[in-house]
Every structure is written in structure tokens, then in C-alpha cells.
Amino acid sequence: MTESLRWIKSSYSDNxxxxxxxxxxxxxxxxxxxxxxxxxxxxxxxxxxAPQWSHFVEYARKQSV
Incomplete structure (x- = not known):
């Protein structure tokens, strides 16, 4: 499954x-x-x-401000 997916990193990633x-x-x-x-x-x-991932991302955003 994972080989055919297009993977992306966060735009906030600094490598x-x-x-x-x-x-x-x-x-x-x-x-x-x-x-x-x-x-x-x-x-x-x-x-x-997907809904749980969205909640996680929103929580992470709030923690970074």
C-alpha cells in the first residue's frame, strides 16, 4: 500500500x-x-x-502558538 502513495512533509519541516x-x-x-x-x-x-487526524493537527497548531 505505502509504495504507491504520494507522501508529503509539513511545510513547517526544517529537514x-x-x-x-x-x-x-x-x-x-x-x-x-x-x-x-x-x-x-x-x-x-x-x-x-481522518476526523481524528484533523483533531490532532488542530491541537498541534494551538500548541505551537
Whole structure:
């Protein structure tokens, strides 16, 4: 599954090596968000329901201000 996905990093990533990547097209078509460690792209990916991922992202945004 993970090989055919287009993975992206956050626009806030500074390439310091502590990043995650996600596949937005999969989220849009399947309602679930695959997330993986950018340092290990061949490793496992976690799959989160889209609403829970949205809540997590919103929480993270609020913590960074």
C-alpha cells in the first residue's frame, strides 16, 4: 500500500530529521490518513481515521502558538 502513495512533509519541516509524512490523496479518497516516519520510508505506516487526524493537527497548531 505505502509504495504507491504520494507522501508529503509539513511545510513547517526544517529537514532536521524529526519529521513525519502523510498521504493526503489517500485521506481524501479513503477517509483515513496514512502517516510514516520520514527517516524510515520503507518502515511501517500508521493509519488514522481522518476526523481524528484533523483533531490532532488542530491541537498541534494551538500548541505551537
Amino acid at each position: 532536521g530529521g524529526q519529521c513525519i509524512e502523510w498521504a493526503p490523496e489517500h485521506a481524501n479518497t479513503h477517509g483515513a490518513v496514512p502517516v510514516r516516519d520520514s527517516k524510515n520510508p520503507q518502515g511501517p505506516a500508521l493509519l488514522f481515521p
